[in-house]
């Protein structure tokens with residue numbers, strides 16, 4: 001661990017990383033090269049002859065025999081990774097402790113075995129049996145049965161499930177998975193103050209805002225544009241902890257779900273997510289009782305915002321509604337952004353709305369929302385399928401039609417920043433780029449920029465990459481001023497989270513070209 005970061009432990013969050021001093025934004029620290037890595041390639045790749053020799057000594061010799069024994073088939077990534085870990089654990093090099101962590105450190109990580117449902121236990125046990133079979137293929141290199149019994153391997157695979165990192169390239173495309181026992185000590189937050197990136201098989205953490213002394217360093221285990229419900233379900237099923245219990249009021253006692261974001265540029269952002277829940281009390285005024293709270297502080301929301309909340313708060317048991325709003329500081333009363341500690345952080349507000357209990361008018365509205373949401377979802381799925389089938393033109397047609405239908409509706413039921421609209425625009429953008437439809441791509445890039453601004457922290461890799469794409473598309477459309485503006489914004493972001501990357505160099509070149517086209521003035 002770097003000198004200014006230590007490991008702490010608490011009953012509710014387990015072990016976690018804590019800053020021992022103020023850490024400025026953009027600071028990097030490596031949590032090590034992977035003890036083991038599965039690159040999903042056919043053959044292991046090495047950066048140098050020394051690395052190759054070291055890997056041979058560290059277990060690749062056995063791995064190579066096992067891989068040859070099952071060729072031309074290739075074991076799944078998890079099984080290969082488990083094999084690598086176990087072969088490597090047999091080699092005890094007393095002079096060299098792997099930078100990423102030791103096998104002993106790996107064994108201390110959570111497996112959550114006792115809380116796993118039986119079908120998951122069974123599936124891990126099956127994978128363990130297959131790992132054993134694969135490892136036996138190494139012949140005289142195979143581990144002996146007592147060293148690596150199936151139960152032990154199943155526990156190891158369960159540990160992978162809640163500690164692995166997905167290794168991504170610079171464009172954030174997944175290229176493999178790795179286990180990093182030291183980096184695995186970083187806990188999750190939906191308002192992370194650090195982000196992980198990869199250079200080769202090395203994992204690097206970067207701070208995305210200033211971290212106070214004593215503050216926990218957290219990354220996000222998930223894509224941040226996922227809805228609260230999606231994030232909650234994924235964290236519960238894969239990582240066995242519940243974000244609903246963290247700083248949120250008891251769902252049974254409140255009515256809607258939202259997250260308020262506070263940042264420097266946009267003072268406050270509110271993200272509303274609707275869930276259907278068991279019917280609960282409503283007040284006499286409009287059938288809606290808002291139980292809003294910002295991490296324990298009461299939230300005083302103005303009437304105008306209450307009206308917008310009420311407007312979006314239509315839901316049925318089938319459909320979840322999520323929208324993002326810009327709020328002025330005064331809308332947030334006592335929870336305004338003057339508190340410096342809250343700058344750039346996201347504050348959750350829980351609001352639950354059993355709208356179907358509100359009489360015929362509410363039911364009618366809920367039905368319209370459900371129909372609009374279902375149509376957006378269906379079009380998005382169709383466009384994704386067409387893109388995957390190498391037919392981006394058709395995908396673009398489907399997505400454009402659905403997008404236009406929503407925009408042209410006399411009274412759009414779902415707002416412009418609705419999560420389903422965002423997902424439709426994402427596939428529309430990919431289709432448009434794939435078939436060179438630059439005007440459509442530019443339109444989608446602009447509309448996504450507005451939504452991403454509400455959902456991501458100001459410094460975040462996905463945001464930087466989107467601005468880079470927006471800049472490239474604007475350049476294609478011969479709009480150098482827009483390309484320069486977006487390119488510079490992308491540079492500001494990527495310099496902090498991906499310094500030295502190829503994308504960064506490309507955008508520097510693009511900004512230079514846009515500047516030249518604009519001329520000296």
Ligand SMILES: C[S@@+](CC[C@H](N)C(=O)[O-])C[C@H]1O[C@@H](n2cnc3c(N)ncnc32)[C@H](O)[C@@H]1O
Nearest residue numbers: 013014015110162163184185186187188239241
């Ligand atoms: C990758 S490990 C992080 C290190 C872990 N705390 C430990 O003690 O080994 C993931 C596990 O940490 C715990 N965890 C991570 N983030 C958490 C959070 N925000 N709240 C509670 N527990 C969390 C969960 O048990 C999760 O399965």
